[in-house]
Amino acid sequence: MKLKFITLLLAIGLVAQAQNIQVKSQYELPINSTKTAFYPVLSEDGTMLLYSTEGYNGLYLYDFETKEEKNISSVQNSGYDPVFSNDNSKVFFRNTSYERGRRFDALESYDLRTGRQARMIKPQRNLRTARSYHNGAIVQANNRLYKTTFGRTKAAIPVYVSSENLKIYVYSNGKRTELKPIEGENINYIWASLSPDNSKILFTAVGKGTFVCDLKGKVIAKLGYLNAPVWYNDEMVVGMQDKDDGHVITSSSVILISLDGKVKKQISSDEHIAMYPSASSKAGKILYNTMDGKLVVSELTIN
Amino acid sequence: MKKILLPILLLVFSLNLIAQDLSGVRIYINPGHGGYDANDRNVVIPPFKSGDPNGFWESSSNLHKGLYLKEMLDSHGASTAISRVTNTTEDDLPLSQIVRSGNEFNADLLLSIHSNAGGLANHILMLYAGRDLNDTKIYPTQPSPEVERKSRAISEVIAKNLYMNKLTPWAHPYTLRGDKTAASQWFGWPNGYGVLRGVTVPTVLSEGSMHDYIPETYRLMNMDYKYLEAWNFFKSIADYFKSETIPHGIIAGSVRDKFIENPAPYKKISNSHDLFKPINGATVKLIEKDLTYTTDTLNNGIYVFKNLEPGEYTLEVSAKGYHSRTFKMTVEANTISYDDTRINLIRNTPPEVVEYSPHALTSDTVMLASSTIKFKFNWDVDAESAKQAFSISPAVEGKFEFKESNFVMEFIPNEPLDISTVYTVVLDKTLKHFDGLSMEEDFTFQFKTTDRNRLRLLASYPLDNETNVDYKKPTFTFVFDKELMTAELIDGVQVYDMDGNMLKKNRRSLLHNKVPAPMGSTSFMLGEDLVPGKQYYVSIAKGIKDIDGVFLTDTLLFSFTASDERITDKTVVETYETSDKLSYDEAQSVNVTKASVTRSSAKKLFGSYSNNLKYTFSSSEGGSVVYKIVDSVFEATNDSTVGLHIYGDMSGNEMYLLFESETDTKEVLLDSIHYGGWKFAEADLSVLLPKTTYRLTGYKLVQRSAPLSESGSIFIDNLLLYGEPITSVISHKLEDVTIYPNPAKDIIRVSKGPHQIVEEMQLYALNGKLIRSSEYDYLLVDDIPVGTYLLKIRFNEGVYSTPVIVRH
Structure with a gap:
């Protein structure tokens, strides 16, 4: 597959003060199955990529080793926050339907080896973002925490973070706790996610900025204006700094930023309106989609 | 931080729990904008100053509606979230956060509340995530078909309910648009509105009314008016989610x-x-x-x-x-x-006239013959009784207009009043106001008109049917019998092509009243070149006034044809690049105060210079000025033709060529200089004696009786000598065509040459819309609104176009 190198020169100058971070290469990933691609989700090891359309309609897989694309599902909202299973053998995604105008979401699974699809959770109101667990997933919906696996398991239930009615809840050791990390009334939280080591929560307080707190809600890092943030590793996150004029997005850059504030590096090319990044520190990759639906891969070296 | 309205709203609804079942329905509310800042919309209305947070701000208005709606929905069991409850710059959320909030909330509907800017076009615009129904274009990014279908369905329910609002007048019915289609067509945005991109939930952006339609701006300052819009949202949501109807x-x-x-x-x-x-x-x-x-x-x-x-x-x-x-x-x-x-106002005294005009001090005081007759009353009067009470002698036909809520009545004569005439106006005491009281006695006054009652055009360039208007940014000039008021001239005098497209004027070239008093004038240069051979027309609008208020009673139209007046394929015998070729011949001139010849670079057609011939006669008639040629070597015979490029001065004076042979002298008319731009003029020399060689010895300008004949300034460039006259071989195929009457009342007829056959007549409005067509050589206009139109006639040998006026 011919990879389009956008610029290697970008590496020049992208040297952090505390750590030496270089964009080794940056290229557009040629996508043939769909004309445009959005919302990339990298597997933890960075060997596979999930993506969707802008309306989250359909879910597609790109395998970096075979360079093959696969349509996993075409159902509605299947591209919204899909997750890989712990062993990268399955993908869990949602399937939206409506009844009397009310929205219901089922959780589906797709076996990447056999291509078999299975319904993990029947349509529910308020299905939250799932987390991989054993060979299945845990997910909050309809005021309860669902555990769904293939076969029984006694595996311990990991910490689970959920955004419920735009508030942050932590499920840990059988307890459900609401976090209020930011002082003030009527604060909404979005993009909450657990760090790879399960010790920290990354979130955006709407209108306030993006932060990291511990599992008790104590803020340990203020990252400023950073949208759609995701973890790069336990110490760094990637997000987008998008600007709009109230009608349309006018610019956006993808930024890598460390919790201690010593690293703040633009990863995206200035030629792009770069949005919705995903990252794999194991593979040293950051992906983002451009405003017009191109997927751009940045390969990093961090010393 | 601005005041939060929730406490007030809680009071409104605390005692109003009803059986409405919206339990579990999830609505994410986004009151658009925020923060009283540059990204907000502040419409300034008295008594508020620009930037006053207490004035109208769209952010504030949207927030109030959103908070009301949230409270209504919460009170009826729905689950809601709102993107902001205060109005600070911090609340002006990024689009990406709004979209994500709606998605993460698992909303059944994301409603973004806005109002729009559009002034008098006050209407409802519902933008839903997706495309117009009839738009089959595939956009780079689209919501899922289900989200698009539901977004459209909800937006229609909301629009129908909002449209029921009768406190605001709607300029036209509501509009439903898919944001992809609308943004693409209106703004060229490839992918719709940001708040409708990437939504996983049905999403509607409501532009509820036009907040810069000032009566609506004032309404939107009223909390209860905003409550009504929120209630209509609430009702729409109840309708869409098929809940029980609201019992109140x-x-x-x-x-x-x-x-x-x-x-x-x-x-x-x-x-x-x-x-x-x-x-x-x-x-x-x-x-x-x-x-x-x-x-x-x-x-x-x-x-x-x-x-x-x-x-x-x-x-x-x-x-x-x-x-x-x-x-x-x-x-x-x-x-x-x-x-x-x-x-209804309490009117407890009889109506009486408090002001009137023309207000003559005595019956001998002369008043404008173009006057309207105006009364101002102490009360608003009943129009019908006022019309019946009015009379004028001698009788005049006209129309009534009532202004300032019927406190003012005007009688506008259809034609200017007769000159030097005493008129008597009476309002008899039957005139009454809306509470039924009549005037206590008749009101009578008299006035005498002046000896002038309409503005008259004395000279113009171009004249109607002028065929030699040089195409290169020509300057047009119109001279009237009185100094003009200038305010209406910029828009009142316009040039159009025959498709009704207005041509741009060079605004810096506008000159007014540059002719000797008491005359007045307006002139301007076009801001663009014309197309040689193409027909155009100038329109001078009815109503242009002079400094006395006397006005033009009819719109004047002058059609003309552009041409290239530069003749370059003939022998040039003099270029007039220097000033030593001509000199003023005082001895041969008559009644001349002063005259001169100079070289000019300001107006030239060829090379770097022309010659400028200036003159001033000492009286209004009988003058002539001679410019003699220095060392003339120009020789011509009676089979020659002489051509000269002249920039005219609209004087109407005549220019002659002076010839001498050894035995004879001749004056040959070259042109009558009625025009005010470049024109190529030529003279056939057949009047010279045969077999005789003449020398051109000079030019003579002979004064004619015309408004601008007393002084002038013409420019001349490239003098040519050749055989066959050029103009004799120019063919004007449709030159025999005339339209009559124009202005027309009932019918427009065509006068044409014997071999010309009318195939179709078409009457167009100036916006290009076809109004009427006919296959005959006449066209009925008796039921067509008064105005200026373009008439196109297709003949067997070509198309003829001309502006026409319809006046009933």
Whole structure:
């Protein structure tokens, strides 16, 4: 597959003060199955990529080793926050339907080896973002925490973070706790996610900025204006700094930023309106989609 | 931080829990904008100054509606989230956060609340995530078909309910647009609105009304008016999610004067209640509920009674200086009952004339013959009785206009009054006002008209049917018999092509009243070149006034054809690049005060210079000025033709070529200089004696009786000598065509050459719309509105176009 190198020169100058971070290469990933691609989700090891359309309609897989694309599902909202299973053998995604105008979401699974699809959770109101667990997933919906696996398991239930009615809840050791990390009334939280080591929560307080707190809600890092943030590793996150004029997005850059504030590096090319990044520190990759639906891969070296 | 309205809203709804079942329905509310900043919309209305947070801000208005809606939904079991509850810059959220919030909330509907800017085009615009129904274009990014379908369905329900609002006049019905299609067509955005991109939930952006339509701006300052919009959102959501109907109803109205117009200078939608004066501080009592509502001080007259059980109610409206009014209204469940509540001023004295014009001090005082006759009264008068009470002698036909809410009556004669005539005007005492009282006695006055009653055009360039208007940014000049008021001239004089497209004027070239007093003039250069061979016309609008207020009584139209006046394929015998080729010959001139020849680079057609011939005669007639050629080597015979490029001065004076042979002298007419631009003029020399060689010895300008003949300044360039005259071989195929009458009242006819056959006549409005066509050589216009039109006639040998005026 011919990879389009956008610029290697970008590496020049992208040297952090505390750590030496270089964009080794940056290229557009040629996508043939769909004309445009959005919302990339990298597997933890960075060997596979999930993506969707802008309306989250359909879910597609790109395998970096075979360079093959696969349509996993075409159902509605299947591209919204899909997750890989712990062993990268399955993908869990949602399937939206409506009844009397009310929205219901089922959780589906797709076996990447056999291509078999299975319904993990029947349509529910308020299905939250799932987390991989054993060979299945845990997910909050309809005021309860669902555990769904293939076969029984006694595996311990990991910490689970959920955004419920735009508030942050932590499920840990059988307890459900609401976090209020930011002082003030009527604060909404979005993009909450657990760090790879399960010790920290990354979130955006709407209108306030993006932060990291511990599992008790104590803020340990203020990252400023950073949208759609995701973890790069336990110490760094990637997000987008998008600007709009109230009608349309006018610019956006993808930024890598460390919790201690010593690293703040633009990863995206200035030629792009770069949005919705995903990252794999194991593979040293950051992906983002451009405003017009191109997927751009940045390969990093961090010393 | 701005005040939070929730405490107020809680009070409104705390006692109003009803059986409405919206349990579990999830609505994410996004009151658009935020922060009283540059990304907000501040419409400045008195008494608020620009930037005053207490004035109208879209962010504030959207927030109030959003908070009301949230409270209504919460009170009826729905699950809601709202993107902001205050109004700070921090609340002006990034689009990506709004979209994500709606998605993460798992909303059944994301409603983004806005109002729009569009002034008099006050209407509802619903933008839903997706495409127009008939748009089959595939956009780079699209919502899922299900989200698109549901977004469209909800937007239609909301639009229908909002459109039921009768407190605002709608300029036209609501509009539903898919944001992808609309943004692409309106702004060229490839992917729609940011708040509708990437949504996983049905999403609607509501532009509820035009916040810069000033009467609406004032309404949007009223909390209860915003409550009504929120209630309509609430009802729409209840409708869409098929909940039970709302068991209560609402009474809403606006109190306005029955007759008196709203005197505020802002524009109002025609034929709407907004034209009438809103009553501030009016008291509206709902008798059965013992409730009283006092209208606010912000010029909207709005009153609202909420949460009423179905049934009949009595309302009593009163305001200082007005007759009280009591009326019944019926309240239905799930409905807002609207009333356009008009009250009538107490008029307790008889009507009388407080001002009038023309106000002659004595019957000998002369007044303009173009006057309108105007009365101002102490009360607003009944129009029909005022018309019946009016008479003028000698009789004059005209029309009445009532202004300032019938406090002013004008009689506008159809034609200017006769000159030097004494008129007697009477308003007899039958004239009455709206409370029925009549004048106590007749009102009579007289005036005498001047000896001039209309503005007259004395000279123009181009003249009608001028065929030699040089195409290169020509300058047009129009001279009238009186110095002009300049205010209306910029728009009042325009040049069009025959498709009705207005040509740009070079605004810096505008010159007014540059002719000797008492005459007046206007001239301008076009800002663009014309196309040689193409037909155009100039329109001078009826109503242009002179400094006395005397006006042009009819629109004047001059059609002309552009041409390239530069003749380059003939022998040039003099270029006039120097100033030593001609000199003023005082001895041969008559009645000349002064004259000169100079070289000029300001106006030239070839090379770097032309020669400028200036002259001033000492009287209005009988003058002639001679410019002799120095060392003439120019020789011609009677089979020669002489051509000269002349930039005319519109004087109407005639230019002659002076020839001498050894035995003879001749003066040959070259041209009558009526024009004000470059023209190529040529003279056939057949009047010279045969077989005789002549020398051109000079030019002679002979004064003719014309308004601008006393002084002038012409330019000449490239003098040519050749054989066959050029103009004799130019063919004007349709030169025999004339249209009559023009202006036309009932019918337009065509006069044409014997071999010309009319295939079709088409009458177009100036916007290009075809009004009427005919296959005959006439076209009926008796039922066509008065105005200026373009007539195109297709003949067997070509197309003829001309502007025509319809006047009944």
